[in-house]
Amino acid sequence: AGMAAMGVASADQFRSLYAPIAPPQSIDLGKAELGKKLFFDPRLSKSGFISCNSCHNLSRGGSDNLSTSIGDKWQQGPINSPTVLNSSLNLAQFWDGRAADLKEQAGGPIANPAEMAFSHTLAIDVLESIPAYVREFKLVFKKDKIDIDQVTEAIAEFEKTLVTPNSRFDQWLLGKTDALTKDELAGYRLFNESGCVACHNGPNLGGNSFQKMGVVEPYKGNMPDGRAAVTGKDADRFNFKVPTLRNVELTYPYFHDGAANTLTEAVDIMGRLQLGKRFTKEENDQIVAFLKTLTGDQPQFMLPILPPSSDQTPRPKPFN
Amino acid sequence: AGMAAMGVASADQFRSLYAPIAPPQSIDLGKAELGKKLFFDPRLSKSGFISCNSCHNLSRGGSDNLSTSIGDKWQQGPINSPTVLNSSLNLAQFWDGRAADLKEQAGGPIANPAEMAFSHTLAIDVLESIPAYVREFKLVFKKDKIDIDQVTEAIAEFEKTLVTPNSRFDQWLLGKTDALTKDELAGYRLFNESGCVACHNGPNLGGNSFQKMGVVEPYKGNMPDGRAAVTGKDADRFNFKVPTLRNVELTYPYFHDGAANTLTEAVDIMGRLQLGKRFTKEENDQIVAFLKTLTGDQPQFMLPILPPSSDQTPRPKPFN
Numbered sequence: 289a290g291m292a293a294m295g296v297a298s299a300d301q302f303r304s305l306y307a308p309i310a311p312p313q314s315i316d317l318g319k320a321e322l323g324k325k326l327f328f329d330p331r332l333s334k335s336g337f338i339s340c341n342s343c344h345n346l347s348r349g350g351s352d353n354l355s356t357s358i359g360d361k362w363q364q365g366p367i368n369s370p371t372v373l374n375s376s377l378n379l380a381q382f383w384d385g386r387a388a389d390l391k392e393q394a395g396g397p398i399a400n401p402a403e404m405a406f407s408h409t410l411a412i413d414v415l416e417s418i419p420a421y422v423r424e425f426k427l428v429f430k431k432d433k434i435d436i437d438q439v440t441e442a443i444a445e446f447e448k449t450l451v452t453p454n455s456r457f458d459q460w461l462l463g464k465t466d467a468l469t470k471d472e473l474a475g476y477r478l479f480n481e482s483g484c485v486a487c488h489n490g491p492n493l494g495g496n497s498f499q500k501m502g503v504v505e506p507y508k509g510n511m512p513d514g515r516a517a518v519t520g521k522d523a524d525r526f527n528f529k530v531p532t533l534r535n536v537e538l539t540y541p542y543f544h545d546g547a548a549n550t551l552t553e554a555v556d557i558m559g560r561l562q563l564g565k566r567f568t569k570e571e572n573d574q575i576v577a578f579l580k581t582l583t584g585d586q587p588q589f590m591l592p593i594l595p596p597s598s599d600q601t602p603r604p605k606p607f608n
Numbered sequence: 609a610g611m612a613a614m615g616v617a618s619a620d621q622f623r624s625l626y627a628p629i630a631p632p633q634s635i636d637l638g639k640a641e642l643g644k645k646l647f648f649d650p651r652l653s654k655s656g657f658i659s660c661n662s663c664h665n666l667s668r669g670g671s672d673n674l675s676t677s678i679g680d681k682w683q684q685g686p687i688n689s690p691t692v693l694n695s696s697l698n699l700a701q702f703w704d705g706r707a708a709d710l711k712e713q714a715g716g717p718i719a720n721p722a723e724m725a726f727s728h729t730l731a732i733d734v735l736e737s738i739p740a741y742v743r744e745f746k747l748v749f750k751k752d753k754i755d756i757d758q759v760t761e762a763i764a765e766f767e768k769t770l771v772t773p774n775s776r777f778d779q780w781l782l783g784k785t786d787a788l789t790k791d792e793l794a795g796y797r798l799f800n801e802s803g804c805v806a807c808h809n810g811p812n813l814g815g816n817s818f819q820k821m822g823v824v825e826p827y828k829g830n831m832p833d834g835r836a837a838v839t840g841k842d843a844d845r846f847n848f849k850v851p852t853l854r855n856v857e858l859t860y861p862y863f864h865d866g867a868a869n870t871l872t873e874a875v876d877i878m879g880r881l882q883l884g885k886r887f888t889k890e891e892n893d894q895i896v897a898f899l900k901t902l903t904g905d906q907p908q909f910m911l912p913i914l915p916p917s918s919d920q921t922p923r924p925k926p927f928n
C-alpha cells in the first residue's frame with residue numbers, strides 16, 4: 289500500500305541503470321536482406337533441413353523454446369538456445385562468451401557437427417551454385433567469389449536489425465508514466481531493491497557481464513564450466529554471460545540448461561541462489577509481471593523467398 | 609525455324625486446356641490469419657520442433673526440397689512432400705488422393721507418428737493453454753472450446769490463400785504475347801503436341817486426375833501402390849494424382865520418391881515412360897524452359913508472430 293502511494297518517481301535512483309532499446313542504426317540494407325535469406329536457408333546445413341531460424345525461431349522470440357536444441361540427425365544439444373533478439377547489444381556471444389561478436393558467432397553453427405553439421409567450404413559450394421545468390425552477393429560485396437566472411441557478415445548485419453524497441457517498460461522509461469500497472473511497478477521496485485539490477489542492467493537488462501550461477505547457493509542442474517572454458521581461470525567456473533531479460537516472456541524455458549519452465553520458477557531460483565532471498569508468492573508475481581513488460585515489438589518482416597537451387601547445386605544429405 | 613515463323617497463334621487449339629491462376633476468392637481473413645499461425649506453429653508437434661512449414665517451407669515453393677521428408681526424431685518419410693502452393697485447386701489431397709480436401713488433409717500430419725507424432729487431443733490441450741489462441745479462436749469461430757475441426761478449418765483457409773498468380777505463362781495466357789521467349793514457346797508446343805497436356809492440364813497443369821506412373825515403360829524407382837491403396841482396385845496400382853507443374857522450378861526433387869533431381873531428368877523420364885518419346889537435348893531444354901515460366905508470384909506475407917505458451921502449457925517432448 290505504501291508502495292502504491294509512493295508510486296515510482298521519475299527521479300528514482302535506479303532508472304539511469306536502464307535504457308530503452310533503440311531502433312537499429314547504420315544498417316546496410318542490402319547486406320541485411322541477404323543475411324535474412326541466409327538466416328532462413330536450410331541449405332547452409334548438411335541435411336538441407338536446419339536453418340538458423342530452426343533454433344532461433346523469429347516467430348517465437350528468437351529461440352526454439354526447447355530445454356536444449358535439436359540439431360542434425362535429431363542430436364540433443366548440450367545447452368539452451370539463447371534468443372538472437374537484441375543479441376547485438378551483448379558484450380560477447382554464447383553463454384560463455386567465446387565469440388566476440390555476431391560475425392564471429394555466425395560461423396560456428398554451420399560447421400558444428402551437432403548443429404548444422406556442414407562445413408564452410410560445402411556451404412560456399414552450395415551458395416556459388418545458386419545463380420540468384422551469386423548475383424546478390426556480387427551486388428552487395430562487389431567481389432567475384434562468395435566467401436564465408438561475406439556469409440557471416442551478412443547474417444550479422446541481419447541480426448543487428450533484430451531489436452525489439454517499444455516494450456511497455458521502455459515506454460515508461462521514455463516518460464509514459466501510466467505504461468506500467470501498480471503491480472508491475474511494484475515488481476520493478478523489487479527487482480531493483482532486491483539486487484537483481486546488479487547483474488541485469490543496461491539496455492538489455494543483462495548481456496553486459498559474466499556472473500556466477502549460484503552465488504549464495506549452488507545450482508542443482510547440469511553445470512558446464514561456463515566462462516572458465518574460455519579463460520581457463522578457476523574463478524570463472526560456473527560463470528555465464530548474464531542473459532538479457534528483454535522478451536524473457538517468450539524465451540522459456542530458462543537458464544543455460546533450460547531446466548526452469550516458468551518465470552515464476554526462474555525468479556524463485558534467482559532470488560535464492562543469487563541473492564539469498566525467498567520471495568513471497570505476491571512478490572514473485574509482481575516481479576514476473578514486471579518482466580513481462582520487457583516484451584518489445586517483435587521484428588516484422590516479410591517471410592523471405594529463397595532462390596531455387598540449380599542443377600549444379602550439391603544435394604542435401606539428410607540420412608547419411 | 610518453321611516453328612518460330614508460325615509463332616503461337618492466340619487461337620491455338622491447346623490454349624483453352626489451361627487457365628491462369630486466379631487470386632483467392634471469398635477468403636475469411638480472420639480464419640486465414642489464425643491458420644497461418646497454426647501452419648507455422650511447432651507446438652502442433654510432439655517435439656515442439658516441427659511445423660507444417662518444416663516440410664512445406666513457404667520460403668521454398670511450399671515443399672522441403674528433400675527426396676523424402678524428415679519427421680519426428682528424424683524419421684525418414686516414405687514419400688516426397690508435395691507443394692502446398694495451389695493445392696486448393698487439386699481434386700483431392702496426397703499422392704494417392706486419400707484426403708478429399710485441405711480440411712480433411714490437415715488432420716493427418718499432426719497425428720502421424722512419422723510426421724508431427726502428436727495427437728489431436730494433445731494438440732488441442734496445447735492450444736487451449738495459450739490465452740492468445742483461446743481468444744483468437746473464440747473471435748473467429750464464436751465457440752467456447754477449441755476443437756480439431758476449427759484447427760483444420762483455419763489451416764485449410766490459410767492454404768486457400770497460397771496460390772501463385774502472375775507467372776509468365778499466365779501473363780501470356782492473358783494476352784501478353786511477348787511474355788514468353790521463342791524457346792519457351794517452342795517448349796509449350798512440344799508440351800502440347802507430345803501429349804504432356806493430356807495429363808497436365810487445367811489451371812494447375814495437373815492435380816485434376818489420377819494417372820499411372822509408367823504407361824509405356826515401368827518406373828524403376830520405389831513404387832508404392834498409389835491410388836489402389838485408396839480404391840482397392842487393381843487397375844489403380846501405380847496411379848498417382850498428377851502433380852501440378854505450377855512452380856515446378858522450385859519443388860525439386862521430382863516424382864513421388866523424389867528420385868529425379870532436375871527438371872531435365874524428370875522431363876526425360878516423363879517422355880519415355882508416359883509417352884514412349886525420347887526428346888533431343890534441344891527439345892528437353894525447351895520444355896524445361898517452358899516449365900520454368902510456370903513460376904508465379906510467391907505468397908508474400910509477414911512472418912507470423914506466435915503467442916507464447918503459458919505456465920499451464922504442456923511442454924514439448926522432443927527426446928522421449
Ligand code: HEC
Nearest residue numbers: 340343357358359367368369370375381382383394397403
Ligand atoms: C541446432 C540448433 C542451432 C542452430 C541451427 C543455430 N543455433 Fe545459434 N545457438 C544455439 C545454441 C544452443 C546456442 C548457445 C550455445 C552456447 O552458448 O554454447 C546458440 C547461440 C547463438 C548466438 C549467441 C546469442 C547470445 O546471446 O549468446 C547467436 C547470435 C546465434 N546462436 C545465432 C545463430 C545463427 C546466425 C545461426 C545460423 C548460422 C545459428 N545460430 C544456428 C542453437 C543453434
Ligand code: HEC
Nearest residue numbers: 483484487499501528530531542543544554555558559562
Ligand atoms: C549475481 C548476478 C545475478 C543476480 C543478482 C541475478 N541474476 Fe538473474 N541471472 C544471472 C545469470 C548468470 C543467469 C544465467 C544463469 C544460468 O543460465 O545458469 C541469470 C538468469 C536469469 C533468468 C533466466 C533468463 C533466461 O533467459 O534463461 C531470469 C528470469 C533472471 N535471471 C532473473 C533475475 C531476477 C528476477 C533476479 C533477482 C531476484 C536476478 N535474476 C538476479 C545473474 C544474476
Ligand code: HEC
Nearest residue numbers: 660663677678679687688689690695701702703714717723
Ligand atoms: C514431416 C513432414 C511433413 C509435415 C510436418 C507435414 N507434411 Fe504435409 N505432406 C508431407 C508429405 C510427405 C506429403 C505427401 C504424403 C502422401 O501423399 O502420402 C504431404 C502432403 C500434404 C498435402 C497434400 C498436397 C497435395 O497436393 O497432395 C498438404 C495440403 C499438406 N501436406 C499440408 C500439410 C499441413 C497443413 C501440415 C501441418 C498440419 C503438414 N502438411 C505437415 C510432409 C509433411
Ligand code: HEC
Nearest residue numbers: 803804807819821848850851862863864874875878879882
Ligand atoms: C499419362 C499421364 C502423364 C503424361 C502423359 C505426362 N505426365 Fe508428367 N506426371 C504424371 C504423373 C502421374 C506424375 C507423377 C509420377 C510420380 O511421381 O510417380 C507426373 C510427374 C511429372 C513431373 C514431376 C512433378 C513433380 O513435382 O514431381 C514433371 C516435371 C512432369 N510430370 C512433366 C511432364 C512432361 C514434360 C510430360 C510430357 C513429356 C508429362 N509430364 C507427361 C502423369 C503424366
Ligand SMILES: [Ca+2]
Nearest residue numbers: 539540541542
Ligand atoms: Ca531460454
Ligand SMILES: [Ca+2]
Nearest residue numbers: 699700708709
Ligand atoms: Ca474435393
Ligand SMILES: [Ca+2]
Nearest residue numbers: 859860861862
Ligand atoms: Ca518434389
Ligand SMILES: [Mg+2]
Nearest residue numbers: 755756757758
Ligand atoms: Mg466443431
